Amino acid sequence: MIIVVERIKTGIPGMDELLYGGIPKRNIVLLSGGPGTGKTIFSQQYVYYGLLHGEPAVYVALEEHPVQVRRNMAEFGWDVRKFEEEGLFAIVDAFTGGIGEAAKRERYVVTSVDDFGEFIDVVKQALRDTRAVRAVVDSVSTLYITKPAVARGVLMNLKRVLAGLGATAILVSQVSVTERGFGGPGVEHAVDGIIRLDLDEVNGELKRSLIVWKMRGTKHDMRRHPFEITDKGIRVFPDKVVKITRFGYREE
Numbered sequence: 001m002i003i004v005v006e007r008i009k010t011g012i013p014g015m016d017e018l019l020y021g022g023i024p025k026r027n028i029v030l031l032s033g034g035p036g037t038g039k040t041i042f043s044q045q046y047v048y049y050g051l052l053h054g055e056p057a058v059y060v061a062l063e064e065h066p067v068q069v070r071r072n073m074a075e076f077g078w079d080v081r082k083f084e085e086e087g088l089f090a091i092v093d094a095f096t097g098g099i100g101e102a103a104k105r106e107r108y109v110v111t112s113v114d115d116f117g118e119f120i121d122v123v124k125q126a127l128r129d130t131r132a133v134r135a136v137v138d139s140v141s142t143l144y145i146t147k148p149a150v151a152r153g154v155l156m157n158l159k160r161v162l163a164g165l166g167a168t169a170i171l172v173s174q175v176s177v178t179e180r181g182f183g184g185p186g187v188e189h190a191v192d193g194i195i196r197l198d199l200d201e202v203n204g205e206l207k208r209s210l211i212v213w214k215m216r217g218t219k220h221d222m223r224r225h226p227f228e229i230t231d232k233g234i235r236v237f238p239d240k241v242v243k244i245t246r247f248g249y250r251e252e
């Protein structure tokens with residue numbers, strides 16, 4: 001018997017080639033990388049592609065004001081307001097704590113991010129209301145940065161809710177510039193996939209590359225590929241490979 005893996009396309013040019021068509025449905029993928037590596041742009045592009053193709057989405061903002069999320073996305077030409085008005089897209093405001101005039105206009109507000117129960121309830125409500133097929137949490141690190149002991153529990157809980165309600169999710173994980181890991185052992189093993197974004201300084205210039213470290217339920221490319229960020233978002237070069245050896249950094 002052939003079981004066809006249902007996939008969710010990232011819609012990021014070049015990326016789905018590395019995933020043999022896309023992320024297996026209901027997988028929870030950790031998108032890990034240092035500061036400025038493109039995690040937020042990648043996630044927003046993933047969400048917007050879905051909206052354009054009739055797949056509702058939820059974006060959980062823990063790092064930036066929802067107003068700023070809308071503005072950043074619009075800079076790339078990804079205008080989400082129409083989808084919000086139609087109930088197909090929701091931003092969960094887990095940033096403002098409900099403080100400020102702009103926050104009063106938000107529909108999904110987490111008043112205390114330290115209250116994980118409340119956080120999960122608001123996320124659940126947004127997923128249900130929109131019937132989200134895609135979800136992003138930017139970033140999950142914020143949920144447990146001060147309490148690493150609970151990281152795995154928080155993540156398993158989140159994973160149950162997201163996959164349980166039918167979403168294929170990207171969880172942004174922040175790592176420091178020098179860290180080789182992806183966000184800690186509890187987290188790395190709990191997720192279904194890991195995509196790692198990197199920035200390397202080569203001869204005084206920053207180079208971007210990414211690698212799919214794991215993806216449950218599918219074959220995936222095992223090589224490191226260069227990518228670029230432009231006014232249109234991210235583009236991955238599946239035909240180019242980056243080699244980091246003891247002799248240096250080489251793009252072929």
Ligand SMILES: Nc1ncnc2c1ncn2[C@@H]1O[C@H](COP(=O)(O)OP(=O)(O)OP(=O)(O)O)[C@@H](O)[C@H]1O
Pocket residue numbers: 033034035036037038039040041042063174229230231232
């Ligand atoms: N229009 C653009 N053209 C080219 N590069 C851009 C453009 N807009 C942003 N960038 C690049 O993208 C980077 C920001 O990407 P992003 O916000 O996705 O990073 P991040 O991984 O989420 O970082 P952090 O962990 O700090 O939130 C900027 O530092 C810049 O290098």
Ligand SMILES: [Mg+2]
Pocket residue numbers: 039040041063138
């Ligand atoms: Mg970011």
